Amino acid sequence: MKIRIERTKRGYPAFWESGGGISDTGEATIIAGKDGKPKNAIYVRSRGQLANCRHALIPIEVGDYIIVAFHYREDFQIEIYKVIDFEEVKGEMYAVMQYVNGKYNTEHIICYGMNEWDAPLPAFLEAAVQAVMKKATCYHCREPHYIA
Numbered sequence: 001m002k003i004r005i006e007r008t009k010r011g012y013p014a015f016w017e018s019g020g021g022i023s024d025t026g027e028a029t030i031i032a033g034k035d036g037k038p039k040n041a042i043y044v045r046s047r048g049q050l051a052n053c054r055h056a057l058i059p060i061e062v063g064d065y066i067i068v069a070f071h072y073r074e075d076f077q078i079e080i081y082k083v084i085d086f087e088e089v090k091g092e093m094y095a096v097m098q099y100v101n102g103k104y105n106t107e108h109i110i111c112y113g114m115n116e117w118d119a120p121l122p123a124f125l126e127a128a129v130q131a132v133m134k135k136a137t138c139y140h141c142r143e144p145h146y147i148a
Helices: 123-137
Strands: 002-007 013-022 025-032 054-059 065-072 075-089 092-097 110-113
Touching: 002 075, 013 065, 013 092, 013 123, 025 123, 065 123, 075 123
Parallel strands: none
Antiparallel strands: 002 013, 002 092, 013 025, 013 054, 025 065, 065 075, 075 092, 075 110
């Protein structure tokens, strides 16, 4: 699977921490390093439309994790992707995500849904998963939740 990513002024790949919650639903995306820890942001937004939008631009590299959460009344669907490469297509930069788990015939490595994981969650990613859940339920979120 490929996802479109940003390119910094110096040409490095980066992705936005984003999201937040509204009444009964929410979604969030965070980035964790190879070790599952937060990374330093290149840029943190503090002006303009912030509620449930992009909050921090974070550099990404091979081995980093992109964690996405969706919820409806706190029934979560969480997907964890691992960056394995980068590609440029017609001037746009993409992150290539690792295909590990074929249970849902998608390219995520671990999925949480129906209140259970389809594979064991590595302990080093627990803090990142807690952060993405907190961000997805943060009403009209206006700030990053998982940056160093």
